[in-house]
Amino acid sequence: MPTALLIVDHGSRREEANLMLYGVADILRQERPEIIVQVAHMELAEPTISQGIDACVREGASEIVVHPYMLSPGRHATEDIPRMATEAGAAYPDVHIRVTEPLGLHEKLCEVILQRAGL
Secondary structure, X not given: XXXXXXXEEOOOOOHHHHHHHHHHHHHHHHHOOOOEEEEEEOOOOOOEHHHHHHHXXXXXXXXXXXXXXXXXXXXXXXXXXXXXXXHHHOOXXXXXXXXXXXXXXXXXXXXXXXXXXXX
């Protein structure tokens, strides 16, 4: 059974902000076509984390890696998203769900900042 990657952002009332996450998922699918990639929003928009986990299971995932698509290890990334993922995963006791750290501090993010700044 394959592994799934569920990318979770905060969610927004602005649809264009929510749509950006689908672009991230498309890039990840191109880079790693062997894994299932789904998106979810923590709040304010659908799909929810529960709906995202459901979608991963429907595609056959036996393991779901939940990645908080956030920069800082704040409350949402370290408490809310893990709690919501655990609650949603309770419906699937045979599926292993783990939550990663958020993006945080990484040299590749610094490279992007410098590139965007034209420096």
